Amino acid sequence: MSSLTTGDGGSAAADIHGHFRGLIVSGVLGGGERLPTVRQVAGDLGVAPGTAAKAFRQLEQEGLVVTRAGAGTRVAADAALLPRGVVDRLRALVAESRAQGAGVDDVVAALRASWDRER
Amino acid sequence: MSPYLFEIIVLVAGSIAGLVLARRGARRGAGQGDPSLEPRRRAIRAGGAWACAIIVVFALEWWFPTVAGLLGLRGTIDSMGYYQWWRYWPPVATAAIWTIIVAVTLARTRPAPLEPVRTALRRTWRTYLRPSATWLTVATLGVLAVTVLLAGLASSPGESGWYTVLEIPVGDQGSGFASFPGWGNGVPVLLAAALLAVVAWRTLTVDALAPFRGLATIEAETALRRVAASTLLTGAAAGILLGLGRLWLMIGGAGSGSVGVGIPGVGDFMFSPGYAAIAPAMGYAGAALEGLAFLLVARMVFAPVGIGAARTEPLPAAVDAK
Numbered sequence: 085m086s087s088l089t090t091g092d093g094g095s096a097a098a099d100i101h102g103h104f105r106g107l108i109v110s111g112v113l114g115g116g117e118r119l120p121t122v123r124q125v126a127g128d129l130g131v132a133p134g135t136a137a138k139a140f141r142q143l144e145q146e147g148l149v150v151t152r153a154g155a156g157t158r159v160a161a162d163a164a165l166l167p168r169g170v171v172d173r174l175r176a177l178v179a180e181s182r183a184q185g186a187g188v189d190d191v192v193a194a195l196r197a198s199w200d201r202e203r
Numbered sequence: 204m205s206p207y208l209f210e211i212i213v214l215v216a217g218s219i220a221g222l223v224l225a226r227r228g229a230r231r232g233a234g235q236g237d238p239s240l241e242p243r244r245r246a247i248r249a250g251g252a253w254a255c256a257i258i259v260v261f262a263l264e265w266w267f268p269t270v271a272g273l274l275g276l277r278g279t280i281d282s283m284g285y286y287q288w289w290r291y292w293p294p295v296a297t298a299a300i301w302t303i304i305v306a307v308t309l310a311r312t313r314p315a316p317l318e319p320v321r322t323a324l325r326r327t328w329r330t331y332l333r334p335s336a337t338w339l340t341v342a343t344l345g346v347l348a349v350t351v352l353l354a355g356l357a358s359s360p361g362e363s364g365w366y367t368v369l370e371i372p373v374g375d376q377g378s379g380f381a382s383f384p385g386w387g388n389g390v391p392v393l394l395a396a397a398l399l400a401v402v403a404w405r406t407l408t409v410d411a412l413a414p415f416r417g418l419a420t421i422e423a424e425t426a427l428r429r430v431a432a433s434t435l436l437t438g439a440a441a442g443i444l445l446g447l448g449r450l451w452l453m454i455g456g457a458g459s460g461s462v463g464v465g466i467p468g469v470g471d472f473m474f475s476p477g478y479a480a481i482a483p484a485m486g487y488a489g490a491a492l493e494g495l496a497f498l499l500v501a502r503m504v505f506a507p508v509g510i511g512a513a514r515t516e517p518l519p520a521a522v523d524a525k
Contacts, residue, residue, distance in 0.1 A: 107323050120325045127414045129319040156325075 096131045100139035108148050108159050114171030115164030119149060119157045291388045291449055295395035298442020299402055305435055306406040314416040314424070322415075328407035331425075331432035340440040347396055347447045351389035354454055358385020369457055381457045384450050392446045403439040407432055434503055441499040448492030455486025 107113045120128075125136040140157055143149045148163045159168075166174075181191045324330075329337055359370040361380065365387035371379040410431060415421050458478050 103321055104323075112323055118325050120322065121412075124322075124326055124412050127412060128322055130316065130414070131319075 096129070097135045097138040097142070100125060100129065100131075100136055101142045104139070104143055105146075105148060108143075108163055109165065111165030111171065113159050113164065114166050114168030115159055115161040116168045117159050117164075117171065118155075119159065121156065290453070291384060292391035292395045292446065294445040294449070295392055295399060295442050298438055298445070299395055299399035301438055301442075302399060302402045302406060302435065305431075305438070306402065306409070309406065309410050309431060313410075313413055314420075316414045317417040320415040320418055320421060326411040328404050328411060330411045331429045332407070332436055333433070336433070336436060336440075340436055340443065343440060343443050343447060344396060344400055347443055347450070348393060350447060350450050350454075351393045354384050354450065355386040355389050358383050358387070382453075383457045384453045388453075389450065392450065396443055396446055399439055399442050403435055406435060437499050437503040441496040441503070444492050444496035444499070448489045448494075448496060451485045451489030451492060453489070455482045455484070455489055458482030 104113075104119065113119070119140070122133050122136045122140060125131075125139075126133040129136070140149065140151070144151055144157070147160055149157050150160050151157045161167075164171075177191065177195075181188075355366065357369060358366040359368050359380070360366050361368040366385035367383060367387040368380040368385070369383035371381065410428060415424050
């Protein structure tokens with residue numbers, strides 16, 4: 085578990101950058117998916133909006149996200165591990181599995197079996 | 204059976220059905236949630252004021268002329284002619300005022316964050332709502348706007364100058380007039396509905412963007428946000444349905460019963476075949492919409508599990524906290 089440094093704007097921005105970078109490259113966020121707003125991130129973490137904005141700018145410079153006026157900040161299609169539609173369905177699968185009391189190992193095994201059968 | 208008698212029956216039936224559903228929902232939800240969030244839970248449930256206000260407004264709608272007469276205002280009411288404003292927009296405006304009260308209540312009972320909580324997902328006004336309920340409410344608002352537009356275009360100015368009558372041309376004999384919810388009645392309903400929609404959207408947005416108290420309460424807070432959001436959406440939907448139902452009831456009432464109106468000594472005034480055909484059905488549909496609104500109100504007040512709770516949506520992913 086990493087810690088968030090809020091006393092130093094630079095460290096906090098680096099932490100936010102690392103957090104979202106990890107989410108993108110690990111497939112938690114899908115390609116084309118909108119990131120939380122700067123206001124939401126700043127509010128959640130108790131930092132200044134400028135600090136969150138700085139982290140987002142760094143993500144954009146690395147090509148991980150794309151920012152367009154009026155469309156917000158989205159995960160770049162070529163930076164994401166999975167397309168957004170797949171990630172959305174994975175989230176629904178996780179939510180439904182939790183609601184039904186299914187374990188993660190069983191779900192992964194069933195997913196793998198289903199994957200092999202459909203091939 | 205007239206549409207107005209049908210209206211009373213469906214209002215009673217809707218209220219009873221809502222109460223039954225509410226009792227079942229209350230039993231299901233008993234004892235759930237984090238105790239530290241109890242003030243916020245109680246505040247959300249304190250929506251009974253709106254139901255009381257709706258009942259008072261509906262009572263006034265029927266008895267306003269009598270009450271006005273008792274207060275010595277009868278002459279003022281009569282001078283308004285057909286402009287019976289109290290029959291249309293007050294229920295919608297009451298819902299808008301109730302939404303503002305909910306917004307203030309949510310702001311006052313919002314727990315202060317104890318620690319930063321990192322989330323991955325974007326939260327918007329729709330995050331804690333069921334998409335189908337959200338789109339149904341938006342569609343109802345759209346139908347209300349179209350109804351006001353079409354009824355307004357069909358209306359004509361009455362003796363008082365307000366666009367509140369339907370002119371029925373009868374060949375060379377001149378024109379007949381029937382009381383009708385034109386611009387004079389529809390525009391205030393639409394303005395009240397627009398205010399309701401804006402306030403509800405803003406309240407949902409602000410509540411969704413609020414930071415979580417901490418990792419330990421994120422699940423309970425998420426559940427409570429769903430309850431708050433669905434209660435708010437249910438109240439807004441009920442308000443819009445009341446306005447739409449009343450408009451349809453009055454549009455249908457203006458042309459129901461026959462294919463025209465007869466005035467003794469003057470003659471018969473015939474409605475167009477299209478209007479005469481749909482008017483009775485619109486009257487009954489309007490009454491049914493009001494009944495549905497009362498069902499939502501009753502259910503919302505006594506068990507805050509409204510139409511919009513996104514029960515199967517994933518939690519905003521909490522990754523770690525300081």
